[in-house]
Amino acid sequence: MSPALIAALPFIGALLPGLLIRSGRNVAAISCATASFIALLGLCLHIPAIMAGEVVTARLEWLPSLGLNANFRIDGLGLLFGILILGIGLLIIVYARHYLSREDPVGVFYTYLMLFQGAMLGIVLSDNILLLLIFWELTSLSSFLLIGYWKHLPEGRQGARMALTVTGMGGLAMIAGMLILGQIAGSYDIGDILQAREAVQASPYYLPALLLILLGAFTKSAQFPFHFWLPHAMAAPTPVSAYLHSATMVKAGLFLMARLWPVLSGTPEWFYIVATTGLVTMVLGAWIAMFRDDLKSLLAFSTVSHLGLITMLLGFGTEAAAVAAVFHIINHATFKAALFMTAGIVDHEAGTRSIAGLGGLRRLMPVTFVIGTVAALSMAGIPPLNGFLSKEMMLEQAGHAVWQGHPSLIAAFATAGALFSVCYSLRFVWQVFFGAPRNDYPHHPHDPGFGLWSAPAVLVVLVVLIGLFPAVMAGWLVDAAASAVTGTAQHPHLALWHGVTPALMMSLTALVGGVLLLVLNRRMLAIRAAMAWPDAKAIFDAVTRAVTCAAVALTDRLTNGSMSRAFAAFSLTVMLCGFWAFSTGGWQGATRPMLPIQPVPLIGWAALMVACGCMVAFHRKRILALVLVGIIGLMxxxxxxxxxxxxxxxxxxxVEVVTVVLLLLALNFLPKFTVLDSRDRKRAMDAFIATLTGLGFGALAYVIMRSDFAFSPISQYMLANSHKLGGGDNVVNVILVDFRGYDTFGEITVLGIAALTIYALTETLLAGASGRRLRNWVHDTARAGDRHPLMLVVVTRLVLPIALVVGLYIFLRGHNVPGGGFIAGLVVSVALVSQYMASGFAWAQERQKINYHALIGAGVIAAGITGIGAWFAGQPFLTSTYGYVKLPGLEEFELASAMGFDLGVFLCVLGAVMLALNSLSRIARQAGGTVNLDPMDIDPSKEARR
Amino acid sequence: MELLLSGAIGMLTAAGVYLILRLRTFAVVLGMTMLSYAINLFLFATGRLVVNAPPILNEAGGPYTDPLPQALVLTAIVISFGMTAVVVMMALGAFLEGGDDRVDMPRADRLPPAPQSQDGDV
Structure with a gap:
């Protein structure tokens, strides 16, 4: 099965619960399990090839120009993680089916779970770091949904937010780091990056890239000091915790470090940052876990500690340590998932997961007791369970590591971590299952049904089998994964007994010390309770609150709801940037001669300038301002x-005509005069800003016009090929409908959308409170006595056919001489609008049958079909063609396919303009405009008939 | 001629910016119309000024002015009509719904809910 299909299967599975949940919870669960199982099967079919050292890849070009390809690969590491994600995912699906209660929306849960599974699988199978980043962000988002699944719980929502904030922030840093890494390596494909070790480590950008990527990995894998989000994510339902925090989400950071291990590791920077962080996290997490009262919280901190352990092993940078890391990833996933599920069962059956309220469950829940105990002993590193094997390997590697010249420093701390680990593991067993049965459990505890305990039981069987027969059970997988991590073939010898080694002595020390600590546990709890410890959540909340306040204050300062203030700030900023750019741009002085100034253009210019001046001075008289707009547009x-x-x-x-008509229609309902409500000082300041902007913009225009082109303009191509390729002599029109046809297609679509928006706004207005207000509208100006004057009506009637013919003429000739769809559409709409103006909206509307919505749609479709037509000729979208046609009785004329496109433009422009004006007119009609029955108020023909 | 056109562009810009900075919707709409003129002329001017050389191919084979800015400006003119129409409609709607034609948002409408009250439980 193709790796791409394997990665896609969980996403397909995510759709199923939504479709099938009405058939019942079992069907939804089975559908998800089937998708996971097929993906797992497909993955396992590749095992023989991967064992033979091959890398299975699938390449799909997505955005090759960005280096973003949907490339997938399966190597040993991907295989290991894929099996963990899908295998434990399957168990979680089964477990969740029995865990979630009747009230919980199960379909939603499974959809989130499968989304998350798909995102995780995508990370481990990506062969492109940009693709990996996409899946990485997707895990942050889907885990947010999962952690906050119980929306009614404030802890759930807060925990989800915290997890998203921390991991999302790390993810952002990682994007930057990955981009740097890809730039150094010259490729974003992992296969290429893994080959570029020397280039990457020699680059001056190695350290920044390393720090940024590690920030992403550490936040995801809850490494100190970002460990605090993980315990708060425990507010999630237990199946989520068991999945996210044993095998998947938190392992994503480890996966990334392992994936990039051949490129990034082996330097002192890598060792000191990664190994030290791992060591601190391991000891700190284990220390805190000893004191937690909540079972899931205890497990959460123990997870933090074990993640630290694996991070430290990867940080050592030696191949043997990498092997140990890989082995512990498997072991931790098995025993920790089982433990989380055990905690969930205890919570489910006993009604509490507080250690203080538990104890004595050994006889009440024997099955759970066995499962929980075996898993916990493995976590403690007791032989012959699998946790012991990898812990021994870890201790041995810690014994070899030297930190700043201190040979036994790391070994000592690692032993301490192991010691704490023994203590909290035994505490989990001792204080939950042993002791006398109590009679104050919230529910009466008993073993759950097979469905709930089957999943952890499978895992515990694995824990034992891997411990007893490591080489058979896990050796091959460790070989494959470790070979992929290190880049060289690895065949470690996994066995229970290595003889009396220093590591065994360290193990024994940890065991004895751990038991002692457990005996002293109650006293230590008291001591710890008496001391003040920093509360990560309080700090996090304080920081987020401070950041939010700062952001609000800054936003408030920049935009306080005053548009003029924001626009003034914008104008000044643009001016400043423009001035800076110009002063550093190195303008060489004018290189083009000035065109001579002729007297007639000078008069037109003067008219424009005067009109602008008047506009500023008299803009408060709105009707006058419209006249001025007309003058300026004309000039x-x-x-x-x-x-x-x-x-x-x-x-x-x-356009000028329709704009003025539009503004006039609007002005019907707006005040005719603008109230003066800005102070003199504001007006002076605004005038200053406006003058500055005008001077700057004018100067820039002048400089551009007096300079030659910096590059030879591409229009030379268009001028040369307009006739040859586009079949038209009007180059502007050929550019619009042919060379840049795709732009125009977008533009008419936007125009259509604008018109539909106006229509929708009108509908809303007419339906709401404004509609009622309009019905009782009292016009503030007197109505004209002769609203539909005879002269206007007669002239518009006469002009209509002429205008339509002119429009048609302009449209037809547009390809070769000035004209075309845009202009024709506008001309025809002016002709139609004049009918509305002459005889009134209602009268005219009754006499025309054109639906303007349909016109817009027809225009966009006509343009689109013309474009698609090119496909049938085997050409790309919107390629045009033309030919010459001879009809009897006519001269030979040219017919270009671009005309179909231009027809679309024409229809769309006509429909959009008419719909916009039409909508405004409907408002006027709502306001009680009397509907005239005759085309004009004084009709001589009627008088004569009478 | 370049001097005249850049003067006109500057004047249109200044008038447009001044009007956009006013506090009533109609003035802002007028200002945007003026600014559209200025920007359309500016875009057009990037093709440099040439007299009597429209980009219509003829027998003589030239000279032709740069057609590309013209094509850009042509669609820009039409789109700016669409934009003006939408803004006018919004202004009208705001006036009919709200009863005044101020552009500034009242302070009470603007303040986001305090960060503490997002959940009511932080």
């Missing part, structure tokens, strides 16, 4: 004509 159009842009001039002038 802008004229300047386009003068400066060789006939298409722009046509567009501008027709």
């Amino acid at each position: 802008v159009s004229v300047s386009f004509i003068y400066l060789s842009a006939p298409d722009l001039a046509l567009t501008q002038i027709s």
Whole structure:
């Protein structure tokens, strides 16, 4: 089975519970289990190839230009983690089915669980670090959902938030680190990066990359000082804890360190950062675990401690230590998942998981007792269980490690960690199962059904079997994984008895010391309770609160809800950046001659400048301002004509008309005068900012116009090929419908969406409180006596056919001379709008059958179909073609496929403009405008008939 | 001629920015219209100014001005109409719903809930 399919299967499985949950909880669970099982099967089919030293890969190009490929690989390490994720995942699915209560939404749980499983599997099977990062972030998100699954519990929500904050922050750092690493190695594919050890370690960016990546790994794997999120994540349902904190989520950081071990390890930086962090975490986690009262909290800190142990082993940088790390990953996953499940069973059956409220369960829950005890003894490192094997290997490696010239420092601390570990493991067994039975349990405890204890039982069997027959049970997997981690073939000898070695002596010391500590446990608890310990949650909360307050204060300072303030800040910033860029840009002075100033353009310019000045001075008289907008728009159009842009001039002038009509319609319901409510000082300040911006922008325009092109413009290509490739002489139109057709396609879509937005806004307004307000609207200006004047009606009627023909003409000729769909659409809409204006909205609306929504849709579809048409000719989307057609009675004429596209533009523009104006008119109608029955108020023909 | 056009661009920008900084919606809409003119002219000007050389291919084979900025500005003009229409509609809606045409958000609407009260349990 392809690695890509294996990685996809859990995601497919995530969809199933949603579809099947109505058929019952069992069906949902079975569907997820089936997806996991098929993925596991597919993975196991690759075992022979991987044992032979091959790497199974699947390559899919995703965004090759970014170096982001959906490449997957299965090597020994991926295989090991894949088996853990899917195998324990299967057990968790079974366990959760029996653990969750009737009230819990089980379908949602399984969907989250499968999402998480898919994300984890994606991490371990990725052959591209960018792809890995995507899955990495996905684990943070899906674990957030899982930890916060019991939404009604505040601890659940807070724990989920804390986990997301810490791991998400680490993930961000890791993205930066991975990008640096990929840049150094010259590739984002893991296969290539693993070959680039020398280049990476010689790079000056090695340390920053290392620190950033380790930040990601340490936060995920709960290494000191980021260990605090893990115990708080225990608010999750126990199946989640058992899955996330034994085999998967927290192992992701370890996986990453193991994955990049060949590239990053072996340097002093690696040793001192990773090994020291691991050592501190191991000792600290074990120390805290000895004092925890909550079973899951005890297990959480023990997990922190064991993760530290594995981190330390990876940090040693030697191959033997890496082998021990790999072996302990397997062992820890088996016994810790079993222990979490045991804690869940105790909680489920006895109603509490507080050690102080437990004890004496040995006779009441014999099956659970056996499972829990075997797993706990393995955690303590008691022979012949698997925990003993890897702990011995760890102690041996710790004995060889030298820290800053101190040969026995690490060994001493490691022994201490092992000693604490013995203490809390035995405490788990002793204080939960032994002692006299009590009679104050919240529920009466008894062994659960087979469904609940079967999953941990399977794991405990593995714990024993791996301990007794390590070479047969796990040797091959350790070989494969360790070979993948170290990059060289490894065949470690896994056995229970190595003779009397220093490691055995350290083990014995830990065992004896641990038992002693357990005896003294009650006294130590009292001592510890009397001392003040920093509370990680309080610190975390204080930090987040402080950051939130700072962010709120900063935001408040930048934008206080005043738009003008924000815009002023924006303008000044842009000016400052522009000025800085210009002053450092090295402008060489004007290189283009100035065009001579002709008298007529000078007059137009003066009109524009005066109109602008008047606009600023009189903008509060809104009707006058509209007249000024008209003047300015006209002058802008004229300047386009003068400066060789006939298409722009046509567009501008027709847009001008519809804009003014639009504003007039709106003004019907807005105050006709703007109240003066800014102080003199604000106005002066605004004038200053405006002047500065105007000067800067004008100066920039001047400098650009007086300089030559820095690069030869690409338009030369378009000018040269417009006729040859696009079949048109109007280059602007050919660019719009052909060269840059995709842009135009997007633009008409946006225009259509804008019009639909306006329509939707109108609907909302008319339906709501404003609708009622409008029905009782009293106009603030008197209505005209002759609202539909004879002259206007007659002229618009006469003009309509002419305007339509002109529109058609402009449309048809657009490919070769100024015109085209945009302009034609605007011209026709002006002609239609004039009908509405002359005879009133309601009268005109009754006499036309065009649905403007349909027009917009038809336009976008027409443009799209023209584009797709190119596919049938084997060309990319929107490739155009043209030919010459001869019809009888006509001259030979050209027909370009781009015309279909231009038709789409035409329809869309027409529909959008009309829908926008139409919507505003509907508001006017709601406001009680009388509906006229006749086209004009005074109709001579009617008079004559009468 | 370059001097005149850059002067016009500067003037339009200044008027537009000043109007956008006003406190009532209609003035802001006017300001955005003015700023659109300025920016469209500016984009157009990046093709440099040429008289009597429209980018329509002819027998003589030139000269032609740069067609690309023109194509960009053409769609920009149409899109800015769409934008103006949406903003006008929003302004109208705000006026009809809220009863005044101020652009600034009242302080009471703006303050986020205090960080402590997100859960009510922190």
